[in-house]
Every structure is written in structure tokens, then in C-alpha cells.
Amino acid sequence: MTAYVEHLTPFLRKTPFHPRIEALMHGSHWMRWTGHYSPAAFESVQSEYFTIRNGASVYDVSPLIKYRIRGRQAADYVNHLITRDLSKIKPMHAFYTAWCQDDGMLVEEGTIFRFGENDFLLNSAKDQLHWLEQVAYGFEVEIQEASNELCGLSLQGPQSRDVLRAFGINGIDHLPRFGILELELQGRWLRIDRAGFTGDLGYEIWVKPDDALWLWDRLFEVGRDHKIAPIGAQALETARIEAGFILIDVDYSGALHALRPSNRMSPYELGIGWTVNLNKEGYFVGKRALKREKEQGLSRYVLTGIEIEGRKPAPGSFLYADRKGRRELGLTTSACWSPTLKKNIAFARVPSAYAKPGTEMWIEIWYHKEHKIERSMVRCRAANRMFYDPPRKSA
Amino acid sequence: MTDAIIIGAGHNGLVTAAYLAKAGLKVKVLEGAPQVGGAAVTREFVPGYQVSSVAHLLHAMHPTIARDLNLARYGLDLKAERVSTRSLLPGGRSIDVGDAASIAALSRADAEAYPVVMSRLARMADALASYALHTPPRPDIAKMDWEGKLNLGKFAWAMRRLGRKDMLELTRILTMNVNDLAGDYFESEAVRGLLCFEGVLGLALGPRSPSTVFNLLYRLSSLGANGQGGLLLPKGGMGAVTHALAKAAQIAGATIRTSAAVDHILIENDAAAGVVLSTGEEVRAPRVVSNADPQRTALQFIGPRNLDTMFVSRIRHMRMNGCTAKIHLALDGLPEALTDRRGRIVVAPRPDDIERAYDCAKYGRVSDRPALELVIPTLSDPSLAPAGKHVASIVAQYCPYRIRETSVNEARRQIGERSLAVLEEVAPGIKQRVTAMEVLTPHDLEAQFGMSGGQWHHGEITLDQVLFLRPAGQAQDYRMPVPGVYLCGAGAHPGGNISGAPGYNAAREILKDVRARRVA
Ligand SMILES: Cc1cc2nc3c(=O)[nH]c(=O)nc-3n(C[C@H](O)[C@H](O)[C@H](O)COP(=O)(O)OP(=O)(O)OC[C@H]3O[C@@H](n4cnc5c(N)ncnc54)[C@H](O)[C@@H]3O)c2cc1C
Secondary structure, rough: OOOOOOOOOOOOOOOOOOOHHHHOOOOEEEEEOOOOOEEOOOHHHHHHHHHHHEEEEEEEEOEEEEEEEEOOHHHHHHHHHHHOOOOOOOOOOEEEEEEEOOOOOEEEEEEEEEEEEEEEEEEEEEOOOHHHHHHOOOOOOOEEEEOOOOEEEEEEEEOHHHHHHOOOOOOOHHOOEEEEEEEEOOOOOEEEEEEEEEEEEEEEEEOOHHHHHHHHHHHHHHHHHOOOEEOOOHHHHHHHHHHHOEOOOEEEOOOOOOOOOOHHOOOOOOOOOOOOOOOOOOOOOOOHHHHHHHOOOOOOOOOEEEOOOOOOOOOOOEEOOOOOOOEEEEEEEEEEEOOOEEEEEEEEEEOHOOOOOOOOEEEEEEEEEEOOOEEEEEEEEEEEOOOOOOOOHHH | OOEEEEEEEEEEEEHHHHHHHHOOEEEEEEEOOOOOOOOOOEEEEEEEEEEEEEOOOOOOOOHHHHHHHHOOOOOOOOOOOOOEEEEHHHHHHHHEOOHHHHHHHOOHHHHHHHHHHHHHHHHHHHHHHHHOOOOOOOOOOOOOHHHHHHHHHHHHHHHHHHHHHHHHHHHHOOOOOOOHHHHHOOOOOHHHHHHHHHHHOOOOOOOOOOOOOHHHHHHOOOOOOOOOOOOOOOOOOHHHHHHHHHHHHOOOOEEEEOOOEEEEEEEEEOEEHHHEEEOOOEEEEEEEEOOHHHHHHHHHHHOHHOOOOHHHHHOOOOOOOOOEEEEEEEOOOOHHOOOOOOOEEEEOOOOHHHHHHHHHHHHOOOOOOOOEEEEEEEHHHHHOOOOEEEEEEEEOOOOOOOOOOOOHHHHHHHHHHHHHHHHHHHHHHHHHEEEEEEOOHHHHHHHHOOOOOHHHOOOOOOHHHHHHOOOOOOOOOOOOOOOOEEOOOOOOOOOOOOOOOOHHHHHHHHHHHOOOOOOO
């Protein structure tokens, strides 16, 4: 290669599943995820989406950043770090939680796995070692990045359990939502947790990097009869909006990475106030500020779900109190047409008074139509952000 | 029931105790040491010889506080004679800042400039000091109460009153290093050296480090109308100050318990509930006021588990690298050079001497040739030593708390020996007169007086650690993040020295909360 394009030499890292993913990739639909190649889509986003909702979808979640948290006071530490009450989480369970800065602004939200009393793994989307270590002052705890020690596949969809059953996972029928299972299969170590980003029945399967291709091949072999197929981030995007899950850098900026202090948001403002337990034993980072926010009603807005008339997706659209658009309320952060619900849905940042389900607002949508950009002002209503919540998710 | 516990009977804790007790609160002072006073104490360091163990010159005591608390009635003589500063130079020469002729002998220009420059700097320092007895303004002015706004307005007025020229000069020099400032104003090394010494006293910085002019102004601010108008050697040593304060507090109704070291603050339902002593004993009160430094207060008394992370980091990173050792000599007589030196003596002949002394400290070593400040209190108060004998009290810089490849014992030996060697050069014969010596390194000051890092001010006085950044942003109003916990020591605004100002301000804020029934 000539010298002047040397800087263009691809530098992204490949996950242990890369050979299999690459073999199925059409037209180089890659995106970047924590410095790795990650599939945005394979062939058809639509069929990948329907795999999530009807079959068994496979998504490579290896790029997630992982931190191992251990030590004599690891439990105390985690409880100080997060907003949820750790005492309610038993070993061998995963849980979703928020963690905040001093002033109650969200650093990130994500999943923490608890394996033992003082043994945790935290998954995050952004590098946080510095923050985690700052919080660790005064605790006997050891925090280590373990991102490359494990790799994993997220297996999601109504048929995911059948796949695992066919795979020979004993006990998969009894694994409760957020439960964790560790086992050996064909002489290989596996960890399975029942969680995911689709709001559906689903699991994550973790293995040592050396066993990655074995896992992939076996899964696809036994999954053939269960509509197994790989998916990319684009299909997942629709599923996670239907499920009401917020996404960093889309619905909010992590407090450590926000460009301006005012860009940061609190868990209450993000509509995940349920993860904040102000009554738990002991102090946690941001508690005083969150208590004040809650008691004094200081939230600036809340990220609610909205259902929009018509079928035009409304990303980045402004909401108004009136049809004329004189009183601006806020804007949407994520939006899509939900193929399963047949609804036009979005997340919108609005004053809390407008977040009550059913509250009517107006939304201004700009869209492409035959080489023109057109505008329409349509009605929308606040709704529970968890638009899609099938019983099988937790059954 | 006790209304407020004060942890520490340092002078600031006593000031707070006195004001709170005067306002009718039931106050209990718990001091870890066997005696009151904190770093303002007189101790016997060898049988028969007494000395001010840490602070030895009184200049910053705020006149308002001295008057309010009637310290004169309780035995503190603030009318005593002010002492001057003399800088000893090689070859038996010296300059005395109060004696123009002595400066003129080195530089006629400096002799003329000295009083003019110093009174100009003092004017600027006084304008800054108009904030000494106020709570620092909040950065978000919108949230300030009327009193805060009024104080800010007064401050702006004090600045304006400086006039255009001085205000411009103040903005020019505020962040500067003291060596450059000395070079702007004076030509002789001797005068420059002395100014540089004043600028670095109590800091882990050298004359060429930024922000040292600010430290100089801070020091000058305590020598004018907001202080004692000069340097005093209190009769009976510095302990006399805190004895008077303790009496004032007790007569107002406060109780003081010594040898009662606090282990931590008791926190219930995220509010102060009392303290637990190192013996395990619990003492309860809805308000706990800490006279200890911010690190001990936040990291030990409150504990990181009760605090937010960025606040903890801020406090942890406060610059607390004490660099000043205290050396006490028992002398069976005085060498000729010191026989009639009642005042303050400085041995820092040239800026470069101090800078080189600092170079050592920068890399974790004791200065090869320390810069010294010395007083012989027995010349004005012979009762401190047996008849005919003397005591020398020396502040020696630099002896860093953060030492590298040197043990504390080694550092103690080095700063003692090296300081004596420097002294011997300007006061020949002194070594032979020494019959006993006590050396307190920053580690010793930490162990014996509870000051983290042995830091003079409970946290260096530099621009990033003063006003609304002291001890940390959002904690400038004497309230610690846990409701009912307050900070009243030198680590709070305005800072260290025996001034009483932090204690005074803390008391005002506590009483505001009491009146508003914000806690219990
Ligand atoms: C070497 C040196 C020389 C100095 N020289 C001068 C000088 O000449 N003039 C001057 O004005 N200033 C001088 N200073 C500065 C001055 O001594 C301090 O700034 C001042 O004493 C601070 O007063 P304070 O009351 O805030 O704190 P302190 O005097 O430090 O008092 C704090 C008190 O809290 C107590 N305490 C701490 N922990 C506990 C606990 N766990 N339980 C119970 N009690 C506790 C301590 O025992 C102490 O009594 C000097 C400082 C140093 C280090």
C-alpha cells in the first residue's frame, strides 16, 4: 500500500466470532463498537428483526467492556456505586442498574452480574475504570478490566430456549429471568444468563475466547430447526426501542463523557427512577442529590414513550403542546415504526406533566418524499415506554 | 442534651465553641491531645524550657474576634510590642525591614522603595482580606442570599477603592511567582530574598512557582487591619492565645474535654448524630463541627462511604504536602549575632538560596541548605527558660512530608543538622550553645497535632484552594455534605494562621442553620 494512505489501514479489533460473522456478511455492513468490528446488518434488517421476534437471533456481544469486581468489601463497594439495593440481589443473578455522579447525573446504566457474595462482573458501554477506581477509595476491593477474557453471544427470541435445550443445557427450563448458570459442556466452560436487550425471551452465553467458534458452530447446528440467524445492530435497534431500553449516546450522554454539564441526565429524567432506591442501607454516590431531585421535583423533564399517529418515523422531532407549534415541549431521541405492534413509537423528552400516559401532544415530523422534504404536524400521546412486553419474557 | 460537638480544641475550634456557647448552645469540645490549643500551644520540650511548639508568631488574630471574645480579659496581651523582621546575610551583615538605613547600606533604591512597595501590597492584601470574616461567595450568584450578595458588593467596592492602577497591578501579580515580583520591585538580592521567603512560607512551592505572590498577599493581609498590625510574641508563648480562648469558651458555657480523640462521626439517617471516640465511647449531638483538617474530617471522621466520589477525590487531592519543620533549641547562652535580637530573624539571603532549597524538596529530599525563620522568645519573656538560659524557635523550610528514599528519622536528623549548619554561618558559635534540641518534621506535626501532612494551613494557600474552592467547590460554606457536619478549621476559608476567622465564619453559618431549624 502506498504510504499516503497508510493511516487508513484497518485497525479495528476482531472478536473471536469474527471469522463466522465475516463469512455471512453482505456488503461490508460493519460498524464500530468499543474498537471492534461489529455487524450493523447482514442481508436484510427486516428479516433479522423478525428473527428476534419469532425465531432465535444471535448477536455478538463480546465488545462490551467488562470489569471484574472482587475483594473483601466488593459488595459494599458495588452497593455504594449503584443506585439499586444490592441486598435484594442474590448470588448467581444479574441485574440492571444505574450508577451516578455526585450530583445524581447518570454515568451509565447496565448489567451487573453477581456470582458470589463479593464477586461481580460489570458490563459497560464506555471505559469507566478511572471512575470505578475513584469510587473504590476506602473499600477493600479489586477492580480489573476483563473485557478480553470472555466473549459472548446474545441469543434472543421466542425460540431461544428451544435452541439451548437442543444444545443440551440442563436446567435451562428453570433458569429465571436474570438468573445465571455456569456449567461444563463437552469439556468446555459456559456461562449463561437470562437477560438481553430485546425485551423478549433471551439469553447471553459466555465462553472463553478459544471456544468461541465451537459455540457458534454448535448453536447454529442445533438451532437450524428453530429459525436461528445472526443479526446486526440495526435490527436490534428496533427491538430495544419496542422494549423501552435506553441507549447511551442516543438517549443520553454518560456523565463522564458529556460535552457540557447540562447535557447530563438523571435516572429520574431518563425514566429509570425505579432503579433508584433512596431507602437502601448506606449511602450511595449521588443519593443526596437524587433525594433532593425527587423531593423537590427538580427533574427538568422525563424520557417517556410516545405513540404517534401515522407511520412516519420521528427521530429527532420536536414536540409541542399545541398544533400550531407555539409551545415547544421537547424532542424525540429514539424512534421507529414497530413492525410487531404496528405502531409508530418513540422516546421523547418532555416535562413530567406531559409524561402521563394518554397525554396528547403534537409532533413535527420532517420526512423525505419523492426528492422533497416535507413536514407534517401530527398528534401523539404519551405511553409507557415499555411498548412491547410479552409474558414469555419472564415466563 | 448537647447541641453541638466540636472535634478539636485548636484555636479555631475554641473560637467556634465560644461563639456558639455565647449564642446559647450547649457545646462540648472534644480534644484528642492532652492539652488544648492544637498548633497554638506552649509546651515544655526539655525540663525547664518552654516554647511555642508549632506556630510561634501571632499576627493574624482578627481584632473583631479578640474584641468579641474579650481575650484581653482572659489574659491575652495584644498590646505587646510589635517585633520587626531582620534578615541575616553572610559576612555578618543584615537588613532590618524597619530600619531604612540598614537596607540603604545595600541599596539606596530598595531602601526608598521598600516602604512604598510594601504599603502598596498591603493595601491590595487588605482589599482581598475584606472577605476574611465572610463566607465565600457561591459561584452561582443566583443562589446567593442577600447577605452573600451584600458581601460580594462590598468586596467589589473594596476592589474599586484600590483605584485603577492598583487594581490593574493586582490582577497582574495575583497569579505570579514571587521571585518575578521581587525582581520587578527591588534590586538587591537581600530584599528580594526576604520577599521570596514570605511568599513561600508554609507552601511546598519555590519562589519561582506560580501563585506564590498570592501566598505573600495572604500573609500580608494578616498583618494589617484584619490582623494584629504586625508580629507579636505573646507572653507565655502561643499557648496563651488558646488559653484565653478556652477560658472565653468555658465562661460562655462550653465544656472542654482533653485526651478525648474522636475516631469517627456518628451518622444516622444521613445526618450527624454525634461522635465515637477512639475508646468506643459515644457522645451524641445533632451537630458536629470539625476543627481537624479537611482530609481527616472527610476521609476519617465522615468516611468515604458516606460521601460522594468527586467530593472525596477533591479532598484527597488537596495539596497537603507539609514542607515546614519546627526546631527548638535550648541554649545556655546566645552567640553574639543574636544577643539583642528580640524580633523575627530570617535566614534566606537570596532568592536562589530558597529556590535551591526547594529544588531538594521537589524531589522528596530535605533541603541541603534550608531557609529559616527564627525567634528567641526568651528575650521578651524570660519565664520560658531557666534564668540566664534561652530558647530558640525555628521554622525550617523545606522538609517535605513526601520524602523519597529517606526515612522520617533520617529526615528529622537532616533538617536539624542542616538548619544548625546554616545558622552557624550567620550566628557563629550557636552550635556550642545548644544543650538540647527538639525537631518536629511534618510527620511529627501530623502525629502530635493531627494536621494531615503536617500542612501549615490544613491545605496549601494557593489560588486553586482558596475562597469558594476551599476546601472544595460546593463545600465553601462550612457545611460538609452530611447534614449537621461542619468544618471550622484552617482548611476552611480563609485559611490557616492563628486568626480565628474560619472558626468565626463557621459559627455564623451554624447559627444560621440553628435559627432556620435546618438540623434537629
Ligand atoms: C511549622 C508551622 C509553623 C507555623 N507558624 C505559624 C505562626 O508563626 N503564626 C501563625 O499564625 N500560624 C502559624 N502556623 C499555622 C497555624 O499553626 C495553623 O494554621 C493553625 O494552628 C490552624 O489552627 P486550627 O485551629 O484551624 O487547627 P489546629 O491548630 O490544627 O487544631 C486542630 C485541633 O484538632 C484536634 N484534633 C485533630 N484530630 C482529632 C481527633 N481525631 N480527635 C480530637 N481532636 C482532634 C487537634 O489535636 C487540634 O487540637 C504554623 C504552622 C506550622 C505547621
